[in-house]
Amino acid sequence: MIRTPLTRRFELGTPVIGAPMAGVSGGALAAAVSRAGGLGMVGVAGNHTAAFVAEQCAIPGRLPFGVGLMAWVLADRPDLLAATVAARPALVSVSFGDPGPYVGTLHDAGIAVAAQVNTVADVHRAVAADVDVLVAQGSEAGGHTGHRATLPLLQEVLTLTDRPVVAAGGIATGRGMAAVLAAGAAGVWVGTPLLACPEGLNSPAARARVRAAAGEDTVLTRAFDVAQRLAWPERWPGRALANEFSRTWHGREAELAHDDLASQRVVEARRSDDLEQAPLYAGESVGLVTEERSATDVVRMLTEDAERALRAVPDLLA
Ligand SMILES: Cc1cc2nc3c(=O)[nH]c(=O)nc-3n(C[C@H](O)[C@H](O)[C@H](O)COP(=O)(O)O)c2cc1C
Known part of the structure; x- marks a missing residue:
């Protein structure tokens, strides 16, 4: 079993967060991730309604789940924040903009807050806002992202804060998961590996x-x-x-x-759904996603393979 500050804080069986992915990760995908001991997240964008948030967040039932919001959207859509708070998730991420204005409301409701960060300035802003979990999101990631690669960004973020830092962008195998855990990450935030799961909202x-x-x-x-x-x-x-x-x-x-x-x-x-003209967001690890598999199985396999890779590490030491 892999134990980190993330698994302890959220009582998880594995330090795997199912990334919020608007248009893909609804309640069913989030529930499937959480069923494997991870924390599944519902992705919410500006084209969603408060009713969608309530409906999707009801699906995981007693399983823990999170909600991923976008800061630049919330400025005009306080209804999405209100619906999220009402759904009582364990974790809410406020990414792509300043999380500051929203952290107080979430903390007052007893909800932990995460923020994806792409630069050093983002880290300082997230820490000043009292965010609980920082997500170092490298540009290998699928969907919207910054311009710095995961590993150098992760290493730098770890020098800037003592709060749990989760790695996102390009992690799709147990070896990749073991690598960022060994580097000091408290967990992984995976999106692309879940893009071929039948529980997704994508076609x-x-x-x-x-x-x-x-x-x-x-x-x-x-x-x-x-x-x-x-x-x-x-x-x-x-x-x-x-x-x-x-x-x-x-x-x-x-x-x-x-x-x-x-x-x-x-x-x-x-x-x-004309895929030659419409966007299909996916990250650089997409070449490793070759089978349609339940998100529960994806998270289980990721965890087992990471455990195996971590167990092999002492053999590297002379
Ligand atoms: C299809 C898709 C949709 C996404 N939508 C969101 C979103 O709504 N909110 C968000 O914070 N991040 C979103 N992201 C980014 C993910 O949260 C995450 O950072 C990324 O998937 C991690 O890298 P990976 O794709 O290499 O696993 C999305 C990513 C993808 C692939």
């Missing part, structure tokens, strides 16, 4: 595409956000599988901002 076609994709097939781009006229702050592009749309528009965002036809195409493609 079977999207899951099939994830299973077929290679690790070299991703692109870090703002093109999908610009096309959809989303107010995503510029410093967080999104890592997605490259497709016809990104091959046409990545690097031409200024032009795209004025092309209403291209914009319409992406909005329509999201509705019709």
Whole structure:
């Protein structure tokens, strides 16, 4: 059994957090992660309603779960924070912006707070805001992310705080999990390894595409956000599988901002699940995701393989 400050604080069987992934991780995926002893999280974005939050958070029942919110969305959507507090999760992450304005409300409700950090300035801001868990999210991650790689970022964050630091971005095997635990992380925050799980809200076609994709097939781009006229702050592009749309528009965002036809195409493609035009967010570890497996099995296997890898470490010492 792997014990860390994270497992102790949240009474987990394994230090694995199922990353919040808007459009993929609803209550069923979160519950499947928690069933394996991890902590599954429901991802909430600006296109969601308070009713969606209540509905999805009811699914895990007595299992522990978390909710992932976006700071830049909350500024205009206090209803999402209120619905989250009402659902009584064990952990709420407030990422992509200043968590400061929201920590007090969550702490007053007895809810622990996490924040994904991508820079040293983010770490200082999260610590000043009294965040309980910091998530060093490297740019290998799927979805929106910063510009620094997981391992150097993790090592630097660990020098800046004594609070539990969880590693995110590119961790998809027990060996990878063992590596960041040995480096000092209190746990892992995995998203891409869960993209082919049947409990996800994503479509079977999207899951099939994830299973077929290679690790070299991703692109870090703002093109999908610009096309959809989303107010995503510029410093967080999104890592997605490259497709016809990104091959046409990545690097031409200024032009795209004025092309209403291209914009319409992406909005329509999201509705019709046209994966050559719509974004399919996935990280660099996508090449390791080759089978459709329950999230419970993914977390169990990750944990068993990490235990095996950690047990082998003493053999390295002369
Ligand atoms: C499809 C997808 C959607 C995501 N949506 C969110 C989100 O709603 N909120 C959030 O904080 N992070 C989101 N992320 C980022 C994840 O929380 C996490 O940082 C990332 O998946 C970890 O790296 P990995 O994909 O290499 O495992 C998303 C990631 C993916 C792949």
